[in-house]
Amino acid sequence: MRMKNFITKGRGTIHFIMLAFFVFSFASCSDDDPVQTTPPYDPSKPIVVSDFTPKTGGVGQRLVIYGENFGNDPELIRVFIGGQEAIVIGVNGESLYCLVPEKAYDGTIEIYMGDRPEPLAVGSEVFAYERKMVVSTLAGFRNDRDDQGWINGHFDDAAGFREPAFMKFDPLNPDHLYVSYDHGPGIYLINFADSTVTQHLTSSAGNWWRIRSLDFSIDGEYMIVSHDQWDPNGISTSIMSRANGFKDPQILTTSRACNGASVHPVNGEMYFNGYEKGEFYRFDVMNSKPIIGDAGLGTKDYETLFLVQDNGWEFNVQIHPSGNYAYIVVVNQHYILRTDYNWDEQRFSQPYLVCGEPRVGGWEDGVGSKARLRNPYQGVFVKNPDYAGEADEYDFYFTEQHNHDLRILTPEGKVTTFAGRGSSSINPDPWGYVEGDLRQEARFDQPTGLAYNEAEKAFYVMDHQNRRLRKIALEDE
Template sequence: MKDLLTQSHKVVCWITVALTFCLGSCKDDTIETPEQSYDPSRAVEVTDFIPKSGGANEQMVIYGNNFGSDASIVHVSIGGEEATIIGVKNDVLYCLIPRQADEGSIKIQVGEGDNLSAVATLDEKLDYIKRTLVSTLCGEVDEEGEYDVKDGTFDDCGGFFNPSWFTFDPKRPNLLYMAQDGNDGGDVRLLDLEAETVTTPITRAMGNWGRMRSINWTMDGEYMIISNDQGNENGISTSILSRTNYFQDPQILTSYKQCNGAAIHPVNGELYFNSYEKGQFYRFDMETYFDRGLGIKDYEELFKIQDNAWEFNIRIHPSGDYAYIVVINQHYILRTDYNWETKRFTSPFVVCGEARSAAWVDGAGTSARLNNPYQGVFVKNDNYVAQGKEDVYDFYFTERGNHDIRILSPEGRVTTYAGRGSENVNSDAFGYIDGGLRDEARFNRPEALAYDETNKIFYIGDCNNHVIRTIVVD
């Protein structure tokens, strides 16, 4: 993975540390004003450092002697990992603690070629603290914001066009499928997390799709279901593709217009999908479809969630007891409970946010404010398990309007998990900065979200940055 900090963030960090030092953080409260060059005839010394404990991407000041003033010839190793040098001034240098610096030893070497010094070490070690960090997995955009969309390794796959929906292959969990929402370039990409490659196994042309909005799986994992958003009343709302034919055989499953999302019930297997037209919520019996066959219009409308032009997707709880209806363009989330006798979801009610009220406010129920919530995932909370709670899952979801990731608890409380950080850079809520969840990290219209429960990793499709981000404990 790449550890990236924007150039502006680096500059501000340097200014912050330098100002702090000038105001008295130096051990002797003195600064050598004239710049001094590294003297290869003298030993390099390391005498002290602050802070004594810290985690990845945090600033560190290292004291010593004969560092010189040329940062390009100074190499700092912390815990066996190379640190990023911010600045150096002969007897003091400033750097960022690298990731995975668990061992904590501090070593410095200065010079190049024949003038390379011996490694200077310090007996005292950094108490390395593991942090949960936002990082960049793959994707790249140049300084003008231009990018190529291409297959390749994580280091050479270009940027991503609207990475808007993630789903793991249930039979091959190292494969992460991604829908790219859009009429131009909106193909399905495949991230092989083991081989670290990106490919394009499914194109829009294959299924005559307009905008592919979600990807789901039948209970046995043998079929992929893609929802499709296009205006024709007799168009494709969902398509089915078989593993047997390597997902190269799309067939129309249901037909209507403007489908924003679909979901399979995890226990009983029926398909639920929507229409943007009037906010319709439909049920399609997959068991009957496989046993006796059903036509592409053989589905039933269970309810309408509001009125015309409600854009939403459906996420069903792992137990199957209820589903969240994430209303993207109206800024709130509904809950619909499942009737186990009739095998149908019931009329929904508001869980958090308020219709037509876009804002960023953490809080409970309708006191919370959302802005374009998008994809969500259920994540087991070990604290709930220890407490013996009935529902042990939080619901994490992206917000493209607030440029963050929020958490919805089972009781309906919304909190901000990641994003909107780095106030020392500027006042923007959006941007492209890796680092600590709330103090540093920034996104720019995140949409896709997936969670690897085995390895405890979140994957985020950061649309306007055209990259794939991760959240993981260092």
């Protein structure tokens, strides 16, 4: 049984090995001379800040400040950088060691002693603070009993987020982020315009019980959700119209055990899957009955393009913004395939391996089959400015439910870890609830849903075992 998660929200996590090292480094006594030689702070003399190194950095940067009359008590001296208090690790008369705090934007270095309200020294040079990507929490909480339930309301009060999720921004309203939950109570709306979380539609409204994904039609006028159930004549996908507020679900297709459905961003057809035999289906959604009426395609008028590997393959389809290819994210078998688009035939072709190895779970960065994944879940394509002018300008960021992280997949098939699995000094577990630096501090617990806002360069992560919606972005000023 897994021990209870370690939970922290501060970015002042002290790594005990590092602490011991620097306390030793700043000590001014030795085995041969046990008498401390560094004098204490002398109130009759001024404190002087003469220099510091390095000159630039972000939150968590190790900073050494040089000067005079710092004393020898790290509990007495207080350091502020840019108006934010730093953690002092050690002090030795003419130097002190600290960690740069978050949001130290203006970089002014100030030295205080004890409870005195005014600084006793101010550096003549400012530290050049660099904002960096950090993990924070947008909404949600988990109490000790985990019985907080589902609560609609402002981000500060909302609760829920407790099942594996799939997320998608409304293409015509970037303030609206829709969330579907597997085994959850329905579809939720995260409204950034008024900072609220509300239930948009109940599961019973669409006769759903396992909503696995959601997407939008090419014109943005329809929302499509996939539904996982075991009746071959049961609902596999449903469609709802913007004209009716996305609250008028109609059956789009019927088939067994659908894990996801995605719309081609250029030609508009829909691709969805079947878990039972690894089926990969194509359906011309824009010519379906719910859109054009009785003359349209019916719920069984889809075609099987190919089968993925074997029976019992849980996967979803993530289509590149260009439409040139799609990744088939195989959740339960720990790998990702690529299928290329045939523009003449307007359909995807037989897929091939991009990263990971079928049936082999693990955590290892690498290229192609050398990389190890564990339950990849949802991904987003993000434009990389370093690729400008190349054939493919996008990286693929994806969550891994049981590696408790976010990974990056490059167009060449290289996998690296982007965020999570930090704070290794706390305990050896990769999961938990920790905010801060993407890799040094941050932890997730079974992240699933992932969305990206291009305008603000921010990721939103459904951290379902932590019952929270997390955010990855540059520190806010």
